[in-house]
Amino acid sequence: MALNFLSPAEIKAISFVDSTKSNLLPKLQEFSVQFRIRISHLQLGQEEPGRKTWDGPKPISIVGSTGSIGTQTLDIVVENPDKFKVVALAAGSNVTLLADQVISLKLQENELYCGLIVRTFKPQLVAAVRNESLVDELKKALADVEEKPEIIPGEQGVVEVARHPDAVSVVTGIVGCAGLKPTVAAIEAGKDICLANKETLTAGVLLFSLLLTNITDWPVEKLKEVKVADALKHPNWNMGKKITVDSATLFSKGLEVIEAPYLFGAEYDNIDIVIHPDSTVLAQMGRPDMRLPILYTMSWPERVYCSEITWPRLDLCKLGSLTFKAPDNVKYPSVNLCYAAGRAGGTMTGVLSAANEKAVEMFVEEKISYLDIFKVVELTSDKHQAELVASPSLEEIIHYDLWAREYAASLQQSVF
Incomplete structure (x- = not known):
């Protein structure tokens, strides 16, 4: 799909849609949402009257x-x-x-x-x-x-x-x-x-189109060979170990799927994950x-x-092209796990997040394999179904967060 940029005088808004392959547009139209790039002067937000309470910085x-x-x-x-x-x-x-x-x-x-x-x-x-x-x-x-x-x-x-x-x-x-x-x-x-912090919103969301990165080009059969160093090689930027591994497993995007209905009012059936290896930011x-x-x-x-000097602007001419593709659910079991947890709701989302965090920790410490991350999360989530709390308090969220970590850790000895 070619992107044609008009002169500033001609341009109003540019929408990017591949109508021949994507099922995203009808879903977005159902939800009355449009993704577009606007080229305009920088706009300032409106300060709430009487809101500013400080002087200086x-x-x-x-x-x-x-x-x-x-x-x-x-x-x-x-x-x-x-x-x-x-x-x-x-x-x-x-x-x-x-x-x-x-x-x-x-x-x-x-x-x-x-x-x-x-x-x-x-x-x-x-x-x-x-x-x-x-x-x-x-x-x-x-x-x-x-x-x-x-x-x-x-x-x-x-x-x-x-x-x-x-x-x-x-x-x-x-x-x-x-x-x-x-x-x-x-x-x-x-x-x-x-x-x-995705985990805070994922776990505590009842109290108050998505993008990706690195091991994406590995074939499914090779994922069992993934080492810690491989998962920590993010192609575009340096992050902490937890979020870098989450980017590799696609749990980072799955957690964003769980957040989206609460932030934007979307239904899970109207949310698609799109893999975008170039890692530019949609809209911004x-x-x-x-x-x-x-x-x-x-x-x-x-x-x-x-x-x-510190943050050079994105040069679209140098970038050349942007790539989007649907994730492989076999390669990324995290996607279906996160959708299932989101639909289950209640304490399930926090349990999934905590189990993933513990699984990543065990993987980084070389106690389990890369593919075991998905198994730990799935087994912990399955175990929690009988105790799921639909409308948890803060104390219950924290209780099941700790439970999920302990149960996930126990799987290292009993299963793997």
């Missing part, structure tokens, strides 16, 4: 500051010091490496740890999660920092970061259901949520880099221009 909290999303968020803050400031952050278990970072003040490639963040951005509050015993080590590493932040350990610290009284927006980038409680806390505190055309969508959410309701 917008105050933000970051939950998951040492991960992929957190470090890219801090890139944006560095690039736009007049627009954003960090008031609180929560990090995971990188405190040992953090101490080395603070002492040497050396920024390693693709890593930005909490100590350097504290020195550079001077947040008021820092939370160290997962391993509370490392808090003393963190305090020692920050001993010579003049403006010391308050340090709150553990899960409670993460919640306090999420609902920090000065924060207007909260970026939540913690992987897995660990992001659920701080996200709920931020919502209850009236914060704008910049959510970069751009390079495969999370900093653009992070900037967009952080700056809402305004639209802030990206730096051409």
Whole structure:
């Protein structure tokens, strides 16, 4: 399918549809939705009357500051010091490496740890999660920092970061259901949520066209040979291990299918997954880099221009072509598993997400094979059917999240 670009004076809207092969158009027409590219002047969102409550740069909290999303968020803050400031952050278990970072003040490639963040951005509050015993080590590493932040350990610290009284927006980038409680806390505190965590919405959606990547060209019969290093080779960008493996198994897209009915009101029968190896972004055309969508959410309701140096714009002429194809359900059992979980609803979506997270962890640790990821998720989901809760509370969601992880882990010994 050729794309013909008209001059700005001629263009209104361009729709991309292959009417000979795709069954997507009639489904979208049924749902009164059109996908199109508009070429127009940059538009600013409308500020709600009386909504702005801060002076100067917008105050933000970051939950998951040492991960992929957190470090890219801090890139944006560095690039736009007049627009954003960090008031609180929560990090995971990188405190040992953090101490080395603070002492040497050396920024390693693709890593930005909490100590350097504290020195550079001077947040008021820092939370160290997962391993509370490392808090003393963190305090020692920050001993010579003049403006010391308050340090709150553990899960409670993460919640306090999420609902920090000065924060207007909260970026939540913690992987897995660990992001659920701080996200709920931020919502209850009236914060704008910049959510970069599929699992939080998948598990807790009752409380409050899709794209892809890497092992896609491997034949089905070769998938049993997939090693950890193969699954972690993302063709377009660097992400954390969990989301990179999810991109390979297509669970990342399956979780988005589960989200879509709650976000857009679509029926599952009206949602198709389309594999798009070029990894440009539908409608918001751009390079495969999370900093653009992070900037967009952080700056809402305004639209802030990206730096051409840091984030070069997508050049369609250099790109040449875009490719779309339907996923192979044999190669990607994740697709049908996610549709089934979404239709079952209730606690099933959170159980599927937790089982997948545990399965990916076991795969990365080389305890199970690549294809075993799908088996773990399917067996855990099947086991949960008898106990499914249709309208779960937050406590029930967390309970079955923990149950799913334990059951998935037990399968390593009993099945594989």
